[in-house]
Amino acid sequence: MRRQNLALVMTTVAAHGPLSRAAIAGRTGLTRAAVSSLVEELNTAGLLTELGSLPSGRAGRPGRALALSERGPAGLGLEVGVGHLGACVVDLRGEVRGWLRVAADNRNRPADEVLAELATVSRRAVTEAEGTGLRPVAAVLAVPGLVGEAPGTVATAPNLGWRDVAASGLCAQGLPLEVENEANLGALAELWHGTGTSDFIHVSAAEGIGAALVVGGRLFRGARGFAGELGHVPLCPDGPVCACGARGCLEQYAGEEAVLRQAGLAAGEDAVRRLASRAREGDRCALAALERAGEALGTALAGAVNLVDPEAVVLGGAYAELGDWLLPGMRRELTARALRRWPPKALLVSGLGRRGPLLGAGMAAIRRIIEDPAELTVSRSRR
Amino acid sequence: MRRQNLALVMTTVAAHGPLSRAAIAGRTGLTRAAVSSLVEELNTAGLLTELGSLPSGRAGRPGRALALSERGPAGLGLEVGVGHLGACVVDLRGEVRGWLRVAADNRNRPADEVLAELATVSRRAVTEAEGTGLRPVAAVLAVPGLVGEAPGTVATAPNLGWRDVAASGLCAQGLPLEVENEANLGALAELWHGTGTSDFIHVSAAEGIGAALVVGGRLFRGARGFAGELGHVPLCPDGPVCACGARGCLEQYAGEEAVLRQAGLAAGEDAVRRLASRAREGDRCALAALERAGEALGTALAGAVNLVDPEAVVLGGAYAELGDWLLPGMRRELTARALRRWPPKALLVSGLGRRGPLLGAGMAAIRRIIEDPAELTVSRSRR
Numbered sequence: 001m002r003r004q005n006l007a008l009v010m011t012t013v014a015a016h017g018p019l020s021r022a023a024i025a026g027r028t029g030l031t032r033a034a035v036s037s038l039v040e041e042l043n044t045a046g047l048l049t050e051l052g053s054l055p056s057g058r059a060g061r062p063g064r065a066l067a068l069s070e071r072g073p074a075g076l077g078l079e080v081g082v083g084h085l086g087a088c089v090v091d092l093r094g095e096v097r098g099w100l101r102v103a104a105d106n107r108n109r110p111a112d113e114v115l116a117e118l119a120t121v122s123r124r125a126v127t128e129a130e131g132t133g134l135r136p137v138a139a140v141l142a143v144p145g146l147v148g149e150a151p152g153t154v155a156t157a158p159n160l161g162w163r164d165v166a167a168s169g170l171c172a173q174g175l176p177l178e179v180e181n182e183a184n185l186g187a188l189a190e191l192w193h194g195t196g197t198s199d200f201i202h203v204s205a206a207e208g209i210g211a212a213l214v215v216g217g218r219l220f221r222g223a224r225g226f227a228g229e230l231g232h233v234p235l236c237p238d239g240p241v242c243a244c245g246a247r248g249c250l251e252q253y254a255g256e257e258a259v260l261r262q263a264g265l266a267a268g269e270d271a272v273r274r275l276a277s278r279a280r281e282g283d284r285c286a287l288a289a290l291e292r293a294g295e296a297l298g299t300a301l302a303g304a305v306n307l308v309d310p311e312a313v314v315l316g317g318a319y320a321e322l323g324d325w326l327l328p329g330m331r332r333e334l335t336a337r338a339l340r341r342w343p344p345k346a347l348l349v350s351g352l353g354r355r356g357p358l359l360g361a362g363m364a365a366i367r368r369i370i371e372d373p374a375e376l377t378v379s380r381s382r383r
Numbered sequence: 384m385r386r387q388n389l390a391l392v393m394t395t396v397a398a399h400g401p402l403s404r405a406a407i408a409g410r411t412g413l414t415r416a417a418v419s420s421l422v423e424e425l426n427t428a429g430l431l432t433e434l435g436s437l438p439s440g441r442a443g444r445p446g447r448a449l450a451l452s453e454r455g456p457a458g459l460g461l462e463v464g465v466g467h468l469g470a471c472v473v474d475l476r477g478e479v480r481g482w483l484r485v486a487a488d489n490r491n492r493p494a495d496e497v498l499a500e501l502a503t504v505s506r507r508a509v510t511e512a513e514g515t516g517l518r519p520v521a522a523v524l525a526v527p528g529l530v531g532e533a534p535g536t537v538a539t540a541p542n543l544g545w546r547d548v549a550a551s552g553l554c555a556q557g558l559p560l561e562v563e564n565e566a567n568l569g570a571l572a573e574l575w576h577g578t579g580t581s582d583f584i585h586v587s588a589a590e591g592i593g594a595a596l597v598v599g600g601r602l603f604r605g606a607r608g609f610a611g612e613l614g615h616v617p618l619c620p621d622g623p624v625c626a627c628g629a630r631g632c633l634e635q636y637a638g639e640e641a642v643l644r645q646a647g648l649a650a651g652e653d654a655v656r657r658l659a660s661r662a663r664e665g666d667r668c669a670l671a672a673l674e675r676a677g678e679a680l681g682t683a684l685a686g687a688v689n690l691v692d693p694e695a696v697v698l699g700g701a702y703a704e705l706g707d708w709l710l711p712g713m714r715r716e717l718t719a720r721a722l723r724r725w726p727p728k729a730l731l732v733s734g735l736g737r738r739g740p741l742l743g744a745g746m747a748a749i750r751r752i753i754e755d756p757a758e759l760t761v762s763r764s765r766r
Contacts, residue, residue, distance in 0.1 A: 199606040213691070220598075222692020223582040226723045233686035234720060236619060237678075246685075246720040295620075300686075302629075303616035307687055308596070309605020337617060337629040340609045 002038075003374040005030060009038045010047065010373045013066055014092075018051050020063025039066060045377040046072030047092065047369070068092040073376060074129060075365025076136035078122055078170065079182065079358040080114060080143050082107050082159045083269035087122040089129035089136060090362035092369065094192065098129040101358065103269045108161040115170050122170070137376060139171050140364040142182040142357040144210070147225070152177045158243060159208065176375075178368070183210025183228060184219055185360030186316050186352075191217065192363050195348050197312045201304055203230060203297065204317025204356065205256045205272075208243075213308060231255060233300045253296035256318065262289035272318040279325050290322060294329025301330065302337030309340065316350035317357070323349040385421075386757040388413060392421045393430065393756045396449055397475075401434050403446025422449060428760040429455030430475065430752070451475040456759060457512060458748025459519035461505055461553065462565065462741040463497060463526050465490050465542045466652035470505040472512035472519060473745035475752065477575065481512040484741065486652045491544040498553050505553070520759060522554050523747040525565040525740040527593070530608070535560045541626060542591065559758075561751070566593025566611060567602055568743030569699050569735075574600065575746050578731050580695045584687055586613060586680065587700025587739065588639045588655075591626075596691060614638060616683045636679035639701065645672035655701040655737075662708050673705060677712025684713065685720030692723065699733035700740070706732040 008028050013019055016027065025035045042048040043066075051065040070091050079086035083105065089098035100121055106114050126136055145157025152168035171177045187202035191214050198217035204210045209231030213220035221227050231251035232244050239248025252258055260271050263278065263286040278286035301313055313334070315323055327347065334342045352359060369376065391411050396402055399410065408418045425431040426449075434448040453474050462469035466488065472481035483504055489497050509519055528540025535551035554560050570585035574597050581600035587593045592614030596603035604610050614634035615627050622631025635641055643654050646661065646669040661669035684696055696717070698706055710730065717725045735742060752759065 211690075215603075220691070223694040224692055224723065227690065227692040229689035229692075229722050232689045232720070232722050234618075234682050237682050244722055249720075299617050299620050303683075303686060304690055306612035306615045307594075307610065308603070308691065309607055309610040309612075311606040337615070337632075339612050339615050339627055340607065 005038055006373045007371055010370045014370050018065035018067040022063050041377045047373050071133040073137045074134040075362045076139040077358050077362030078141040085118045085121050086358040087125035088358050088362045089125055089134055090366055092366055097134055098125040100125045106160055111162050111165040119170055138365040138368045139175055139177045140361040141167055141179045142185045142361040144182050147179050154179055182357035184212045186356035187212035187214050189352055189356040189360030190314055190350055199311040200314050201310050202314045202316050205319045208251050208255050235296055235300055250300040254293040259289050259293045272321055276321050290325035291329055294326040295333055298330035298333025302334050305338045312346045312348055314348045314350050318354045320350045320353040388421055389756045390754055393753045397753050401448035401450040405446050424760045430756050454516040456520045457517040458745045459522040460741050460745030461524040468501045468504050469741040470508035471741050471745045472508055472517055473749055475749055480517055481508040483508045489543055494545050494548040502553055521748040521751045522558055522560045523744040524550055524562045525568045525744040527565050530562050537562055565740035567595045569739035570595035570597050572735050572739040572743030573697055573733055582694040583697050584693050585697045585699050588702045591634045591638050618679055618683055633683040637676040642672050642676045655704055659704050673708035674712055677709040678716055681713035681716025685717050688721045695729045695731055697731045697733050701737045703733045703736040
């Protein structure tokens, strides 16, 4: 019960703070005495901080405002991409306080080597954050693959060549690590830091196509956690064979690899940037490839829209940088094929772009702390 | 508050009854005194009934068991199909106590004429049920179209030629009428009376293709209530023009009309039965049409499965009668295209078949009573 109440106070301050103790009591239905005791525990753990006095609006002693702490406990976001590694530190208020992203060719490289290099990147980001008074207490790792059943494991990440990889050794001893799919984290970053809609399909591209559904402000995971595989929606039933074994999947028309191939460009960390600059220069091959990809995305998304009826479609990840050329085809197909009228403003480009998954990982780590602060208070003191 | 508690007692008895007053108190957390008062009110309204004594398991007076009443308040289900009209009466326990379905050619017939004939059908079903002590107190109408914003209205039903039709005059004065899409009601019937899964895509066929998503035991309506339009998922982007204006929608390959055309059969109320008997006789044209439809359904459903990851796909409505011939192609495509392994038992045929929407309408009407019984007690006595 106390554990739930600690979480209630934290989530209330996170959503509506700064708040006085009286205001917290009013919003939560807890007694003033209970709030005082809970707040003290959260203050001691460094999760809340007292700001100056707030006008109380009544006679008597003004209440002191409580806010999420900008020092102390923080979230650590980590990312393994096919062409890069990343680490970030996010404070409890959701502000990015350390950010490091380095190029690395991780395709078919031994997983332990990749994780060892990520650990180095992570230590640098953490050291930097420690200099500003932060201390990561929970970590989330973004991977381009499916999460394993055991905590801290990756079941499969085809573009990395990973199968049943345990990432649990990645963090300093005792720091809890969660693994999550990068497309899901990109969508959550958009939900928490983005355009304001809470019912959307988020489409991004890494090697394949990553997509995630957010419904009523929550990730829609499906009955067994496999929802969101837009890249393997059939676009042409008899089309080219896909890596998944089926024919004509969307990925074969609008996946990064397919688009680069059609544009005559080699893959690589900065391939999307090169593609964008070619398109900007008016290169016909590049423009045709992007036109075709936009149409393919729009067609598959129209089917998805007819099936799940979201408020919006958000183009994120590296694809956000290609919005100028992808959007016209996407919009045309959505307009022609969505049963419900599809207003232009319901197709958005994410402002987060390829920063999404890593930012989402850092934010997910602090959401974990905010939604169960007892991990850092009661239970810790009991050890 | 009393309104909520009345609903709590009703839903508890509906889910776990028969129950003694003590057992209701135990399950709801209400006091014995409160339960007694609420039960009395529900008994007076004819919503609950006292069965014989239940062994209490303790010393003292045995409790009398309370159950949903099999007499008195009942639900009225109504249906307008393209080729038929239907009415049913369902008692509070969910048992069908009156069932009437008549052939009628409703395509492009004036809506008021259709509704007048449905009113006649409805009166016959109600009269029959009244003879067994039932009295409909809420009605739900199943339509092959989109529900309007105003209660009791249909926004559009293309196959009927309806646009902005008010069905509110259909029922006896004072009987509340709700309109709902037939595919949604078919899926709800499956949820309440069916195969036991609570996360599934329900695919049926009337003229077009009706589909509905049930997620965690609830209808998934989408951000604006338009979810489930599987029939307008693009199957071949450059395929034949669909009634919706787009090209290559699934409906053009697997909709009833398309299948009948390919099999060389005329449309009509019993067309699906004729198609099934042709297939049973080994008619090549019929078998080829069904094979093609099964493959098209399987391909589009594989995309839907990759996107929303349900536990099962249920083939319902008239298509349930074609399961023998549709299932092999559906299963093949699902196996080849679903990213997650798709076990054969995750593709089911509904036992309700074309009875689904009307049964769902009757069940939805009683769910409405069970979830807000105060409509029949407190608020009624206040009038």
